[in-house]
Amino acid sequence: PAMDTDKTTLPVAAADGPEDAGSFTTVKSKKSQKRKREAGGADMETEGPGAPKRPQFPAISSDKLRGPDEMRKVSVPAHRYTPLKENWLKIFTPIVENLQLQVRFNLKTRNVEIKTCKETQDIGSLTKASDFVKAFVLGFQVEDALALIRLDELFLESFDVTDVKPLKGDHLSRAIGRIAGKGGKTKFTIENVTKTRIVLAETKVHILGSFQNIKMARTAICNLILGSPPSKVYGNIRVVASRTAERF
Amino acid sequence: MATEDMWSVLEDCVKKINDNTAHPENFLSLQDGAAADFTTLTKLLYDLHKTEEPAEYKGSPLVQLVVENFDEEQIWQELELQNNAVMTHFENATNEALSDEKLSVLVEEEDDEENSVEAEGETHDDDDEEEEEEENDDDDDDDDEPPKQSKRMAQDEDGAEGYTDEDSDLDFDVDALEKREKQKKEIGRKGSRPKVVPSEVDDTFFKLSEMESFLDDMDKREGKEDENENELDYFQDLPSDDDDDLDLNDILSAKKKKKIIAKSSRNLKYKDFFDAVDREPGGDEDHSDGEEDNKDKSWQEGGEEIDEEADDYDGEEESDKHIWLMSKVTFNLNEDSEGEDLADIFGGKTPSSAISAVKSSFEKRQEKMSEKIEELEKTALADKPWQLSGEITSQSRPENSMLEEDVEFEQTGRMAPSITAETTLQLEDIIKQRIKDQAFDDVVRKEKPKEEVFDYKKKLALDHEKSKQSLAEIYEQEYLKQNQQKTEEEENSAHVEIQKLMDTLFLKLDALSNFHFTPKPPVPEVKVVSNLPSVTMEEVAPVSASDAMLLAPEEIKEKNKAGDILGDTEKTSTDKMRDRRHKKTVKRIKIKEKEKRQKLKEASGTGENRKLSKAEVAENLKKLTKGGKTKILKDEGKDKALRSSQAFFSELQDQVKSQIKSAKDPSSKKKKHKEVSVSKLKL
Numbered sequence: 055p056a057m058d059t060d061k062t063t064l065p066v067a068a069a070d071g072p073e074d075a076g077s078f079t080t081v082k083s084k085k086s087q088k089r090k091r092e093a094g095g096a097d098m099e100t101e102g103p104g105a106p107k108r109p110q111f112p113a114i115s116s117d118k119l120r121g122p123d124e125m126r127k128v129s130v131p132a133h134r135y136t137p138l139k140e141n142w143l144k145i146f147t148p149i150v151e152n153l154q155l156q157v158r159f160n161l162k163t164r165n166v167e168i169k170t171c172k173e174t175q176d177i178g179s180l181t182k183a184s185d186f187v188k189a190f191v192l193g194f195q196v197e198d199a200l201a202l203i204r205l206d207e208l209f210l211e212s213f214d215v216t217d218v219k220p221l222k223g224d225h226l227s228r229a230i231g232r233i234a235g236k237g238g239k240t241k242f243t244i245e246n247v248t249k250t251r252i253v254l255a256e257t258k259v260h261i262l263g264s265f266q267n268i269k270m271a272r273t274a275i276c277n278l279i280l281g282s283p284p285s286k287v288y289g290n291i292r293v294v295a296s297r298t299a300e301r302f
Numbered sequence: 303m304a305t306e307d308m309w310s311v312l313e314d315c316v317k318k319i320n321d322n323t324a325h326p327e328n329f330l331s332l333q334d335g336a337a338a339d340f341t342t343l344t345k346l347l348y349d350l351h352k353t354e355e356p357a358e359y360k361g362s363p364l365v366q367l368v369v370e371n372f373d374e375e376q377i378w379q380e381l382e383l384q385n386n387a388v389m390t391h392f393e394n395a396t397n398e399a400l401s402d403e404k405l406s407v408l409v410e411e412e413d414d415e416e417n418s419v420e421a422e423g424e425t426h427d428d429d430d431e432e433e434e435e436e437e438n439d440d441d442d443d444d445d446d447e448p449p450k451q452s453k454r455m456a457q458d459e460d461g462a463e464g465y466t467d468e469d470s471d472l473d474f475d476v477d478a479l480e481k482r483e484k485q486k487k488e489i490g491r492k493g494s495r496p497k498v499v500p501s502e503v504d505d506t507f508f509k510l511s512e513m514e515s516f517l518d519d520m521d522k523r524e525g526k527e528d529e530n531e532n533e534l535d536y537f538q539d540l541p542s543d544d545d546d547d548l549d550l551n552d553i554l555s556a557k558k559k560k561k562i563i564a565k566s567s568r569n570l571k572y573k574d575f576f577d578a579v580d581r582e583p584g585g586d587e588d589h590s591d592g593e594e595d596n597k598d599k600s601w602q603e604g605g606e607e608i609d610e611e612a613d614d615y616d617g618e619e620e621s622d623k624h625i626w627l628m629s630k631v632t633f634n635l636n637e638d639s640e641g642e643d644l645a646d647i648f649g650g651k652t653p654s655s656a657i658s659a660v661k662s663s664f665e666k667r668q669e670k671m672s673e674k675i676e677e678l679e680k681t682a683l684a685d686k687p688w689q690l691s692g693e694i695t696s697q698s699r700p701e702n703s704m705l706e707e708d709v710e711f712e713q714t715g716r717m718a719p720s721i722t723a724e725t726t727l728q729l730e731d732i733i734k735q736r737i738k739d740q741a742f743d744d745v746v747r748k749e750k751p752k753e754e755v756f757d758y759k760k761k762l763a764l765d766h767e768k769s770k771q772s773l774a775e776i777y778e779q780e781y782l783k784q785n786q787q788k789t790e791e792e793e794n795s796a797h798v799e800i801q802k803l804m805d806t807l808f809l810k811l812d813a814l815s816n817f818h819f820t821p822k823p824p825v826p827e828v829k830v831v832s833n834l835p836s837v838t839m840e841e842v843a844p845v846s847a848s849d850a851m852l853l854a855p856e857e858i859k860e861k862n863k864a865g866d867i868l869g870d871t872e873k874t875s876t877d878k879m880r881d882r883r884h885k886k887t888v889k890r891i892k893i894k895e896k897e898k899r900q901k902l903k904e905a906s907g908t909g910e911n912r913k914l915s916k917a918e919v920a921e922n923l924k925k926l927t928k929g930g931k932t933k934i935l936k937d938e939g940k941d942k943a944l945r946s947s948q949a950f951f952s953e954l955q956d957q958v959k960s961q962i963k964s965a966k967d968p969s970s971k972k973k974k975h976k977e978v979s980v981s982k983l984k985l
Contacts, residue, residue: 197772204774239766246765249780251773262773292762299762 126184127165134191144196148203153179192260193253211268212260218279232278240284244274247295270294315343345369362387751823
């Protein structure tokens with residue numbers, strides 16, 4: 055499904071005046087023809103001397119500014135269907151109440167659809183909401199994904215284990231095992247130290263957090279994939295984390 | 303009463319006593335026989351007396367003295383019973399006798415007459431006297447009444463034994479009376495009855511015992527005169543020394559107790575100075591002159607205090623009366639008369655006339671007034687007592703006199719709380735209340751605060767468990783922390799300074815006042831030190847001197863764990879070997895890693911067609927030339943020739959020319975070796 059982009063109706067450029075009872079007619083070059091928004095008002099460039107009456111347009115209200123309602127769709131894989139059902143309340147409440155969007159789950163297409171409405175103040179909130187749902191669908195907890203709505207500077211990164219090093223069979227499994235650690239210990243350690251959330255889905259690794267922290271976590275995971283023992287990785291991330299913590 | 307019987311009994315007793323005491327040296331050893339005799343005698347006399355006792359005496363209930371199997375103490379107690387009972391009666395009797403004005407004593411009477419007078423005046427029974435005498439005898443062992451003893455012994459010489467005891471008895475009673483009347487009278491007066499002990503050195507003028515007693519007296523007097531050193535009795539006629547001797551002589555005569563009055567210097571005669579040579583030392587002419595009567599020094603101190611005399615004027619009169627009764631000397635004139643006139647007047651008058659007349663109440667009042675006036679004058683003129691004489695040290699005042707003084711002074715310090723019953727009760731109340739409230743002042747155990755080393759870099763603790771907080775919460779907390787820091791920084795700097803000052807002040811106050819004060823543990827301070835020479839930090843003026851940096855050398859460069867850094871010449875062989883081994887291992891590792899990398903690269907590379915980097919090329923070249931099998935062709939100075947074609951051709955031309963020359967020249971065959979080769983030119 056393609057994203058609907060804002061279509062702005064483009065006003066026709068106002069004609070420059072051959073109304074000049076002038077000596078010469080100006081040749082309109084195509085360059086000068088600019089596509090102007092109607093909302094901007096008449097900000098026209100006239101090449102001729104003595105600009106005559108400019109068309110005055112009154113300021114437009116924000117209601118009219120709004121285009122048609124936009125919509126995003128997030129598909130939900132089968133293994134996340136039940137968790138979605140369980141947490142549905144927690145999912146749609148912040149979207150609807152805080153972001154003032156409309157959301158529904160299309161059962162046939164198994165998509166979560168989010169739409170703007172009249173009450174929506176910020177157009178960017180739609181992106182946030184879709185990111186939030188996407189994060190949940192990837193495997194993150196609702197509370198963790200909620201951070202995406204609350205904080206602007208959080209990002210989501212995904213990569214594959216095989217991207218780091220081409221591993222096959224047992225090596226791959228071992229690598230994944232190294233990342234996870236016994237009972238998820240290593241993964242949690244990295245999460246705690248770097249203040250990120252990590253989702254390990256077979257060979258895919260998803261990291262949620264701020265940019266610096268994602269980098270730290272990624273480095274750590276890559277080291278683990280490449281074969282360094284967890285203790286070493288701990289040492290490294292600890293050093294890096296303390297350094298970054300000191301800075302603030 | 304069968305007085306004749308009694309008399310005979312008494313005579314027997316006396317005889318017995320004399321027999322037993324004839325040899326006093328026997329008493330050095332235990333004389334049981336004599337003791338038994340004396341005991342029986344005592345009993346006899348006591349019984350005798352008791353039978354003769356008149357009814358009104360109210361003596362002790364014991365009719366007979368029980369002596370069988372009683373020891374001395376018990377016998378004595380029995381006697382004492384009797385004595386105490388009749389004492390009051392005797393006192394009354396003597397009082398009557400004293401108050402009896404009709405009695406008079408004639409001066410010129412001998413002892414016997416005196417005694418007879420006394421006998422008349424008294425109402426004593428002979429029995430009583432002799433009983434007391436017996437009691438005295440019983441007390442041979444102790445010396446309770448030395449004066450009596452002495453008198454007795456003195457009078458034993460004279461042979462008038464019976465009556466001397468009377469004297470002694472009377473003296474005793476009189477003394478007691480005197481004491482009661484005059485409280486200020488000093489005891490010393492009584493006690494200074496001299497003893498006359500005959501010694502070898504004695505003659506008509508000198509008696510050893512006299513001298514000794516005189517010296518004793520003087521000592522005593524000196525002891526008392528110290529108090530009244532500066533006191534002058536302005537109205538007193540000065541006694542001469544000879545008078546003292548004379549007085550003593552009189553005393554020692556013992557027949558008469560002469561009262562010696564300080565005479566005026568006009569009327570002194572030989573008699574006053576010296577004893578009559580022909581007379582016995584014991585006997586004495588009467589000093590019939592009433593005017594020249596001298597006072598008995600033993601009754602009066604030498605430089606006597608006027609106040610004492612003034613006070614004792616009345617009393618002395620009384621005592622004088624007593625004394626007359628005993629001695630023939632008339633009366634005791636007061637020396638603190640208000641002037642010489644008075645003395646003269648008194649001297650002129652006959653003492654008897656002055657005193658025998660009953661004084662009118664007006665006169666009595668006048669006398670008292672004059673006494674008081676004299677006393678006041680005395681105190682006014684006299685030296686102030688030590689209490690009023692300003693600063694005084696302990697040497698200037700009598701011993702322990704401060705103890706009797708009530709001193710007033712201000713106390714500036716807090717007095718220790720006086721513990722009374724009330725305070726104890728208060729305390730107990732407080733204690734009870736505290737126990738009820740369970741508010742004890744227990745000492746809290748002080749624990750030394752653990753010094754936490756301030757981690758300059760706090761190590762992150764690794765948590766291996768899934769975090770309880772969600773990501774959102776974590777970021778939220780971080781955000782809040784940052785905001786809080788901002789708000790903290792906005793505190794008023796003035797407030798911070800004030801807080802600091804108050805902290806230091808309170809710390810000092812706590813140190814002074816808190817009983818359980820513990821000082822704060824030292825906090826490590828962070829101080830930034832710049833590593834400049836200390837001179838520049840301290841002084842403004844540049845002084846060519848110290849290079850002392852503020853940082854210690856160890857702080858500039860860390861000390862090597864191994865120890866001192868050794869130079870090449872300082873190293874021992876082991877050190878050198880160690881270094882060599884270390885170098886070799888390091889090198890080995892490097893090489894291995896390099897090879898590994900190389901292999902990897904080759905493995906991952908595209909094969910032989912791949913492009914070699916510059917470094918790799920140089921590496922290969924080096925490897926090849928190392929073996930010595932290959933040789934690198936180098937440009938040797940001919941390079942310049944190749945730069946331009948002109949240069950090249952000119953070079954070529956030159957070379958050809960030289961060749962031709964050499965060919966032409968037969969000697970230059972050597973040069974044929976030099977050939978122009980292509981390779982050299984590198985075409």
